[in-house]
Amino acid sequence: MSEEAAAISSAAPSVAPSETRHVPGEGGIWVLIGGDLVLFSVLFIVFLTMRAEQLPLFEQGRAQLNQGWGLVNTLLMLSSSWFVATAIRAARLQLAGVVARCFGAALACGAGFVVVKFFEYGEKISAGLTLTTNDFFMLYFIYTGIHLIHVTIGMGVLTFLVSYSRSGGFTGDKMRNLESGASFWHLVDLLWIVLFALLYLLGGA
Amino acid sequence: MDRFSEYLARDVGVAKALAWSGMALVVSLVITQGFLMGFIPPPSPALSAEELAQIFIDRKIGIRIGTLIQCICYSFWGTWAISIVVCMRRMERGIPVLTYASIANAGGAWVFFLLMPITWAMIAFRPETMDPKFIQIMNDYVWFIFILSWPPFAFFMIFIAVAIFRDHNVPTIYPRWVAFFNLWCAVLISPAALIEFVKTGPFAYDGLISFWFIYIVFFGWIMVMSVCTLRALTRAAERVKAETAGNAGGVLRPAT
Numbered sequence: 001m002s003e004e005a006a007a008i009s010s011a012a013p014s015v016a017p018s019e020t021r022h023v024p025g026e027g028g029i030w031v032l033i034g035g036d037l038v039l040f041s042v043l044f045i046v047f048l049t050m051r052a053e054q055l056p057l058f059e060q061g062r063a064q065l066n067q068g069w070g071l072v073n074t075l076l077m078l079s080s081s082w083f084v085a086t087a088i089r090a091a092r093l094q095l096a097g098v099v100a101r102c103f104g105a106a107l108a109c110g111a112g113f114v115v116v117k118f119f120e121y122g123e124k125i126s127a128g129l130t131l132t133t134n135d136f137f138m139l140y141f142i143y144t145g146i147h148l149i150h151v152t153i154g155m156g157v158l159t160f161l162v163s164y165s166r167s168g169g170f171t172g173d174k175m176r177n178l179e180s181g182a183s184f185w186h187l188v189d190l191l192w193i194v195l196f197a198l199l200y201l202l203g204g205a
Numbered sequence: 206m207d208r209f210s211e212y213l214a215r216d217v218g219v220a221k222a223l224a225w226s227g228m229a230l231v232v233s234l235v236i237t238q239g240f241l242m243g244f245i246p247p248p249s250p251a252l253s254a255e256e257l258a259q260i261f262i263d264r265k266i267g268i269r270i271g272t273l274i275q276c277i278c279y280s281f282w283g284t285w286a287i288s289i290v291v292c293m294r295r296m297e298r299g300i301p302v303l304t305y306a307s308i309a310n311a312g313g314a315w316v317f318f319l320l321m322p323i324t325w326a327m328i329a330f331r332p333e334t335m336d337p338k339f340i341q342i343m344n345d346y347v348w349f350i351f352i353l354s355w356p357p358f359a360f361f362m363i364f365i366a367v368a369i370f371r372d373h374n375v376p377t378i379y380p381r382w383v384a385f386f387n388l389w390c391a392v393l394i395s396p397a398a399l400i401e402f403v404k405t406g407p408f409a410y411d412g413l414i415s416f417w418f419i420y421i422v423f424f425g426w427i428m429v430m431s432v433c434t435l436r437a438l439t440r441a442a443e444r445v446k447a448e449t450a451g452n453a454g455g456v457l458r459p460a461t
Contacts, residue, residue: 036393135406138406
């Protein structure tokens with residue numbers, strides 16, 4: 001295992017030669033990722049506009065969120081992205097066992113994220129804070145809800161990748177499919193990082 | 206040109222007409238719902254029943270003419286969807302599961318399209334004597350039918366995507382990015398479910414996300430798929446023509 005780990009880290013700067021710059025995954029996945037970023041950009045602008053109109057209410061809403069849960073989820077997302085990136089590196093070295101285990105670990109992080117969200121929602125709802133409480137909590141539930149749908153879809157992709165990668169032979173189309181799935185999971189992570197900053201951290205006038 | 210290619214050319218011609226009918230649907234939507242009825246964007250769900258009734262009294266002639274055109278042009282949903290389904294059929298070997306699922310889906314989803322103009326026409330039939338409360342309920346009903354009925358349409362998008370991923374043709378009938386585009390649209394129209402909860406703001410049925418964003422994505426999807434389908438049909442006809450030309454002996458061809 002330590003030999004494998006050393007091999008992976010030595011292969012880390014796996015930048016392709018400068019003339020043939022490598023785009024991860026197939027071209028089409030970037031239609032989906034770019035498109036999703038368009039949706040979330042609109043959502044983020046909506047949030048900032050509404051926040052500017054009702055600053056005290058949004059400040060108060062942010063203070064009612066549990067930064068601890070948010071931080072745990074951020075760490076889970078970042079770890080899962082690291083596992084996914086490691087899985088891709090291991091795939092380039094044809095280490096089928098490591099690839100499957102890393103995707104499995106990323107999947108476990110995703111499941112942890114869902115469990116934390118479950119408790120967080122429960123905490124809010126039992127405190128009487130729901131979708132209809134005010135505009136801050138409307139956006140909080142809707143945005144984290146839309147993101148949670150992405151997490152669920154991403155976990156479906158990771159589950160597929162775990163069984164898909166067991167048989168090894170990472171070349172051509174198979175490598176391309178692994179990269180497509182991994183790119184989607186990185187999108188899920190990226191969106192959470194921005195959501196965490198917007199909902200839990202953004203303060204001041 | 207032999208007889209088989211002749212038949213195929215005619216079939217492709219009909220299929221292309223069906224693909225164009227999707228464009229006609231979108232154009233009719235802009236003309237009728239936009240200009241004749243003034244329902245782009247919808248009247249706010251926060252309006253009082255009396256204010257809403259007055260809108261229907263003022264615009265009743267435009268609404269009657271608009272719904273008349275809509276009943277014809279919204280039927281094009283069914284014809285348009287079939288132009289995609291015939292392409293899907295050529296992607297599937299063995300049991301054409303996704304093709305069957307899509308035919309059933311397209312046939313059912315068509316009902317929601319027609320229920321909208323029919324309900325609007327009923328409101329505009331006698332808006333002066335109708336209780337404003339009824340008008341309010343019926344008007345909400347139209348928008349709920351239109352926006353909350355997103356799942357069958359999302360399923361159709363997913364079926365198209367899966368069919369493209371499993372396409373055995375080389376090159377594939379639709380380019381592969383079309384599959385990802387369909388998946389994206391399926392995810393994007395899902396916030397439609399939120400209109401149940403709010404009457405103002407971006408997720409109300411006249412809001413930035415639940416109306417504008419979803420409308421543009423959905424009808425943009427129809428336009429993009431029409432163009433892609435027209436191109437796919439042209440390529441299919443060319444391919445068969447090239448094959449039959451290079452196959453002068455007439456082997457590998459169905460009996461004509």
